[in-house]
Amino acid sequence: MGINLEYAGRSYPATAPYTVGREHLRDFARAVGAEHPVHHDVDAARSLGHPDVIAPPTFAVVIAQRAEAQLVEDPDAGIDFTRVVHADERFTHHRPIHAGDELSTVLHVDGIVERAGLAMVTTRCEITAADGAPVSTVRSTLAVRGEGS
Amino acid sequence: MSPVLADLEVGQLVGERTVELDRRALVRYAGASGDLNPIHWNERVAVEVGLPGVIAHGMLTMGTAVGLVGDWAGDPGKVVDYGVRFTRPVPVPDPGVATVEISGVVGAVDAEQGTVRIDLTVTCGGTRVLGKAQALVRL
Numbered sequence: 001m002g003i004n005l006e007y008a009g010r011s012y013p014a015t016a017p018y019t020v021g022r023e024h025l026r027d028f029a030r031a032v033g034a035e036h037p038v039h040h041d042v043d044a045a046r047s048l049g050h051p052d053v054i055a056p057p058t059f060a061v062v063i064a065q066r067a068e069a070q071l072v073e074d075p076d077a078g079i080d081f082t083r084v085v086h087a088d089e090r091f092t093h094h095r096p097i098h099a100g101d102e103l104s105t106v107l108h109v110d111g112i113v114e115r116a117g118l119a120m121v122t123t124r125c126e127i128t129a130a131d132g133a134p135v136s137t138v139r140s141t142l143a144v145r146g147e148g149s
Numbered sequence: 150m151s152p153v154l155a156d157l158e159v160g161q162l163v164g165e166r167t168v169e170l171d172r173r174a175l176v177r178y179a180g181a182s183g184d185l186n187p188i189h190w191n192e193r194v195a196v197e198v199g200l201p202g203v204i205a206h207g208m209l210t211m212g213t214a215v216g217l218v219g220d221w222a223g224d225p226g227k228v229v230d231y232g233v234r235f236t237r238p239v240p241v242p243d244p245g246v247a248t249v250e251i252s253g254v255v256g257a258v259d260a261e262q263g264t265v266r267i268d269l270t271v272t273c274g275g276t277r278v279l280g281k282a283q284a285l286v287r288l
Binding site for chain 2: 024027028030032033034036038039048054056057058059062081082085087088096139
């Protein structure tokens with residue numbers, strides 16, 4: 001089965017809130033070599049005006065990929081993950097994510113375009129705080145090779 | 150201390166860094182990110198899907214590359230936008246390491262918005278592994 005073009009334009013209901021943990025932010029920061037104290041030391045983060053330790057710029061992918069699973073793991077979408085290559089990724093931060101945030105995500109399938117045996121699937125995750133204020137927008141494109149290519 | 154927008158010139162180097170990634174670094178990132186795709190830790194699966202071997206998560210390379218931008222800005226929370234294209238995989242040998250070279254220069258200054266765009270060059274073995282890697286910093 002190939003990719004289901006009818007999924008283009010689809011939006012999903014907001015995910016259940018994701019709680020951002022302080023130790024998780026520290027672990028993620030270590031994993032990407034981010035040694036700046038704002039990710040590790042609460043006092044250092046507060047001295048720069050943040051309520052708690054903040055996430056490195058790409059941490060939002062952790063939250064986005066949970067929302068994207070609604071599409072990627074849906075058998076009817078026809079995305080064979082063994083044929084997927086990550087083509088691009090972009091984060092727009094309205095404010096830094098910090099420990100203690102309760103974040104909900106709405107997944108949008110902005111486009112599915114087929115060309116030359118490749119399907120380019122572009123998604124957008126709109127991540128918002130508990131009060132509804134926008135926090136981050138995560139745009140991602142997956143390139144899915146067609147069968148026999 | 151944070152850089153001052155008015156002092157910046159397009160083309161100015163803001164930082165350079167060399168990072169060595171081994172299999173342990175990939176497993177650490179898999180755990181921290183929740184991205185458990187076996188092509189980043191299982192040689193058999195990587196080869197079965199047509200890769201030369203285990204490759205680094207693109208998101209690990211992307212996440213590692215932006216560190217020098219946040220450090221230069223004085224607060225990684227000042228990075229308001231960051232995007233890349235994944236142009237080439239980063240194979241990570243075992244035993245051994247993949248050596249990733251990162252450098253950032255001032256790409257554009259927007260005095261009205263109070264932002265500076267940092268253009269990152271990220272290579273492994275002389276090959277660019279990220280394309281159009283740009284971070285926007287609000288100073």
